Amino acid sequence: MPLLLAACTFIGVDNSALRRSINWGSKQAVPTCVYLDQGVSKEDADQLLGWWNDREAAWYRLEFVPASYEPLKRDSNEFFYFQISAKLQAVKRPDRCLKQIWFVSRNFSDFMYGGAANVLGLPEIVGWTDDATRTKAWAYANVTLDLNQLVMSPGAAIRHEIYHLLGCDHFDITMGNCYEAIQNFKTWEREYLSAYSMIDVAKVQPPGQLTTADASDRNR
Numbered sequence: 001m002p003l004l005l006a007a008c009t010f011i012g013v014d015n016s017a018l019r020r021s022i023n024w025g026s027k028q029a030v031p032t033c034v035y036l037d038q039g040v041s042k043e044d045a046d047q048l049l050g051w052w053n054d055r056e057a058a059w060y061r062l063e064f065v066p067a068s069y070e071p072l073k074r075d076s077n078e079f080f081y082f083q084i085s086a087k088l089q090a091v092k093r094p095d096r097c098l099k100q101i102w103f104v105s106r107n108f109s110d111f112m113y114g115g116a117a118n119v120l121g122l123p124e125i126v127g128w129t130d131d132a133t134r135t136k137a138w139a140y141a142n143v144t145l146d147l148n149q150l151v152m153s154p155g156a157a158i159r160h161e162i163y164h165l166l167g168c169d170h171f172d173i174t175m176g177n178c179y180e181a182i183q184n185f186k187t188w189e190r191e192y193l194s195a196y197s198m199i200d201v202a203k204v205q206p207p208g209q210l211t212t213a214d215a216s217d218r219n220r
């Protein structure tokens, strides 16, 4: 099942006893490329990321830090969630970031759909994470005034997607798998970033100085 966030879906409930029993290690930052739809400001994005960074970041010692903010406009013919997702899928992840998050403006069509979904009992999609790589996610940046009381706030939606980005899945009631996924991500990220900066250091060496031994060291 794709990682869509509809009103009735949840990951799990904070299990503070288990969470506190875990040694979350040192503080880490996740360099994140932030994309802004028309009408969404850098401040809006920071505020929405705050839903993670003001609470979870301290819990897990893992903060989502914007590496860049770039405009990415949703076209008026991009209405369905899979069109929005396809647009983000097409944006290649730059080396400077490990995750890509797009804050999408809700428009009048979404408002109509939200109303219709409410009447018809359909789930209203408010966010998405790519299943395959868990590097890309989007969420709406604003709420429409529809009747669907069950729709999550945009802040709660992006927080939900960030859990997915870290490898958490739905209906992990005790959060055991999710906490393990976050620890695994942190371990992976530490190794990845240290290898990555080694390559950067190697790059600044004058040409011709890199021996075969150096090159093989870097590939370990």
Ligand SMILES: [Zn+2]
Pocket (backbone or CB within 6 Å): 003, 004, 005, 009, 160, 164, 170
């Ligand atoms: Zn979800």
